[in-house]
Amino acid sequence: MTAWLLDTGPLVAFFDRSDADHEWAKEQWAQAPVPMLTCEPVLAGAAYLLGEHAGLPSEKLLALFERKVITAAFSLEAHAGPVAHLLEKYHDQGMQLADACLVRMSELKRDCRVFTLDWRDFQVYRRFDRQVIPLVAPE
16 A cells, blocks of 8 residues: 655645645545654644644644554654755755655655645655655645
C-alpha cells in the first residue's frame, strides 16, 4: 500500500471550513490510507495556523493520533544532517523545515505520495537529488 505523507496545507484545509481547499481536502482525506505519516514541524505549523486563522484548538490535531489517522514517528534528531542538506540545497526556493522533513521522509518511505497543497514547491524538490516526488495535490 502506498503511504501518504501529510503536509500542513491539507491538514489545515481539512479542519478549516473557510479554507479555499476545504472540499478538495475532505475528498482526499476520505480516500487516504491510514495512518498518514507526518512530522512534528507539520503539526506545529498546522496548530499555529488553525489557532490563528480558524480559532480551532490544537486538541483537534491530537485526536487524529488517538484515532490512528496520523502518526508522526519521524525523528528530526536522527535525520538532522540530510534535512539540513535539503534546506541548504533549496535555500533559494525558500524551503521550510516541514517540507525538508517530508522530502527526507519520502526518501525513507519510497512507496509514498506527499499529500500537499504546495504542489509548485514539491515539483521542484527532488528526493535522492534527482527523483520526482509523487504527490496527491490539487491540479
